Amino acid sequence: MNTIIQNKRKAPPIWLLIPLIGFPQLSENIYSPALPAISDFLHTLNAYVQWTLSIYLVGFALGVFLWGRLSDHIGRKPAMIAGLIIYTIASLLCVYAHDITWLLSTRFIQGLGASCGSVLIQTIARESMEEKERYQFYATSGFVMAFSITVGPFVGGYLTQWFHWQSNFILLFCIGISLITLACIKLPETSIKTQVKLPSIMGTIKNMMLDKNLIGCAILIAIANGILFSYYAEGPFIFIKLLGLTPSEFGKLGLFIALASLCGSISARKLMHHWSREKMLMVGCIIMIVCSLFLLTATITHFVSATNIVLSTTLIIVSMMGIVLASFGFVVPLTLSSALVKYQSAIGTAGALFGLSYYVMISAVTWGMGYLTNKTLLPMPLYFFMLSVIALITAYFFIIRKTKN
Numbered sequence: 001m002n003t004i005i006q007n008k009r010k011a012p013p014i015w016l017l018i019p020l021i022g023f024p025q026l027s028e029n030i031y032s033p034a035l036p037a038i039s040d041f042l043h044t045l046n047a048y049v050q051w052t053l054s055i056y057l058v059g060f061a062l063g064v065f066l067w068g069r070l071s072d073h074i075g076r077k078p079a080m081i082a083g084l085i086i087y088t089i090a091s092l093l094c095v096y097a098h099d100i101t102w103l104l105s106t107r108f109i110q111g112l113g114a115s116c117g118s119v120l121i122q123t124i125a126r127e128s129m130e131e132k133e134r135y136q137f138y139a140t141s142g143f144v145m146a147f148s149i150t151v152g153p154f155v156g157g158y159l160t161q162w163f164h165w166q167s168n169f170i171l172l173f174c175i176g177i178s179l180i181t182l183a184c185i186k187l188p189e190t191s192i193k194t195q196v197k198l199p200s201i202m203g204t205i206k207n208m209m210l211d212k213n214l215i216g217c218a219i220l221i222a223i224a225n226g227i228l229f230s231y232y233a234e235g236p237f238i239f240i241k242l243l244g245l246t247p248s249e250f251g252k253l254g255l256f257i258a259l260a261s262l263c264g265s266i267s268a269r270k271l272m273h274h275w276s277r278e279k280m281l282m283v284g285c286i287i288m289i290v291c292s293l294f295l296l297t298a299t300i301t302h303f304v305s306a307t308n309i310v311l312s313t314t315l316i317i318v319s320m321m322g323i324v325l326a327s328f329g330f331v332v333p334l335t336l337s338s339a340l341v342k343y344q345s346a347i348g349t350a351g352a353l354f355g356l357s358y359y360v361m362i363s364a365v366t367w368g369m370g371y372l373t374n375k376t377l378l379p380m381p382l383y384f385f386m387l388s389v390i391a392l393i394t395a396y397f398f399i400i401r402k403t404k405n
Contacts, residue, residue, distance in 0.1 A: 012124060014140065016186055020080070021121040021141050022148040023179060024114040027091070027172050028056055029232040030152035033247035034165035036240050041165065044100040050233045050370035052100075052107045054363045057229070059111030060118070061359030067116040068123065068352020069201070076120050077189045083116025084183060088176030094169040110172075117179075119355045126340060126351065128190045138333040140265065145328070147261055149228055150254035157251025204349050211342070216398025217335035218358040220281075223391045224327035225358075226365025227288075227384050228257075231320060233369050234380045242306045242377065243313060253317055260321035264329015277334055278400045284330030285392040291322030292388045296381040304377055312377075323384065331391070 031038070032053070039049045063083065071079035090110035097103035125137050159167040208214055239245040239253070271280060295316060298304045304312045343350035365387065372379040 012128070012186075012188055012190070014137065016182070017121050017124070017137070018141070018144050020117045020179065020183070020187075022117075022144045023175055024060065024111075024117045025145045025148035026152045026175070027087070027110065027114050028152070028229060029053060029149060030156040030172065031160070031165060031168035032153045032232040032236050033157035033240070033250050034160040034168060035233075035236045037160060037165045037247070038103070042097070042100050042103065046237055046375075047370045047373055048100050048104075050373065051367065052103055053229060053233045054367040054370060055104050056107045056111035056114075057359055057363035057366060059108035060115040061356050061363060063112040063115030064119040064355030064359055065352040066112070068119045068355065069349055071120055071123065071191065072349055075189050076124055076191055077183065077187050080116050080120050080183050080187060081180060083113045083120075084176060084180045085113070087113030087116070088173060088180060089113075091169050091172040091176055095166045095173070115355070115359070119351055122336065122355070123351045124190045138337040141333075145332075147258045149232065150258040150261070150324075153232060153254045154251040157246070157248040160247045201349060201353075204343070205353060208343075208350065208353060212398050214339055214354065216394050217339040218354060218361065219394045219398070220285075220331050220335050220391055222358045222361030222365060223387045223394075224288075224332050225362045227323060227327065227387055229362065229366045230369035230380070230383065233366055234373055237373065237375070238316070238377060238380065239313065242375075243309045245309075245313070253313070256317050257320055257324050260325040261328045264325035264327075265333075266329075267325070268329045268333060277338065280330050281334055281395045282392075282400060284326040284334075285388065285395045287326035288323050288331075288388040289385070289392055291319045291326070292381060292385040294322075295319035296385045299377050299381045304381075306377070319381075323388070331395075 035046070035049050038052075039046050042049070067079045067083050070082075087110055090106050090113055093106040094103060094110060097106060121141075125141075129137060155171070156168045159171065235253075236247075236250060239250045240247060268280065275283075295304070298315045298319075304315050306312070340350050340354060369380070369383060372383055
């Protein structure tokens with residue numbers, strides 16, 4: 001058994017960590033404005049094209065475990081470079097997709113490689129930053145991840161409208177080349193070897209399965225990300241197919257969601273000095289419920305409808321801004337920063353298992369949106385309301401009540 005554990009080392013600069021933790025989210029849905037065009041080009045169903053988003057997350061989930069565990073043995077930097085190489089090759093292969101099977105396969109491999117950025121940067125932060133610095137990093141990275149998710153469709157909308165859907169993957173290929181170069185030159189190694197043996201995988205799994213707080217954190221992270229990814233899976237068909245927007249117009253709407261994420265991050269940074277973690281979690285989940293219920297009510301009462309494009313667009317985006325503000329400003333940073341505090345002796349393996357668990361759930365949530373789609377406006381708000389209610393119940397019974405006891 002290898003003898004690697006993590007001690008505190010000087011944290012790498014934020015400017016280096018940000019692009020490495022942000023590119024997986026950019027890759028997740030940069031091409032979402034092109035989903036209708038891909039469906040037409042490959043002569044396949046809308047649901048199958050939406051599943052290219054969820055299959056990416058399945059590969060991502062497996063990769064999180066692979067790179068986290070591998071990095072405990074060979075180090076963070078070599079694992080990062082290996083993942084980036086796989087991601088870059090897969091991005092190029094996506095360009096040449098001629099049927100839906102090819103695209104699903106290459107998206108799976110792309111997600112497998114891209115996951116190195118998420119799990120390894122989080123591991124580096126956990127092993128090289130103190131608690132306060134770590135929370136501030138997660139608050140910043142929460143905004144960056146949400147911003148990457150939202151700015152991707154903005155860029156992808158113009159690429160699709162000006163060129164073709166394959167241009168999105170050409171851009172991702174170029175980003176991969178740049179990140180490989182950056183990691184080789186600037187990324188330091190933060191793990192060190194000692195004489196203390198690394199706990200076994202099975203022992204770590206057993207401890208984590210009995211940790212209600214950890215399970216609750218994984219569910220909350222999965223719901224928050226799953227809602228946003230589901231929006232970018234279903235959104236193109238709502239805004240482009242039903243409401244008649246162009247791909248670039250749909251992409252521009254993501255800027256409002258990015259603004260909400262920024263506001264949420266700033267608000268959370270200020271409130272963390274006055275509110276407890278439990279109060280912030282509860283407030284975040286309640287805001288998610290209120291906003292999703294508002295959107296559901298507006299849809300049922302036909303304020304959101306295909307006959308009123310401006311009002312429908314406004315109501316959907318305002319609701320999504322509230323959900324993203326709460327989830328990526330409050331819920332995600334709090335859960336990510338505190339989930340693995342008790343697992344410092346095996347932070348790479350624990351982080352890999354933790355990431356595997358919530359990314360499997362994220363892919364399931366995103367797949368669920370594709371399964372429920374029926375070419376009407378109702379499934380998305382109803383789905384988001386149900387997920388928000390589950391988030392509140394999870395936060396209370398798995399984290400808040402446990403902390404009080």
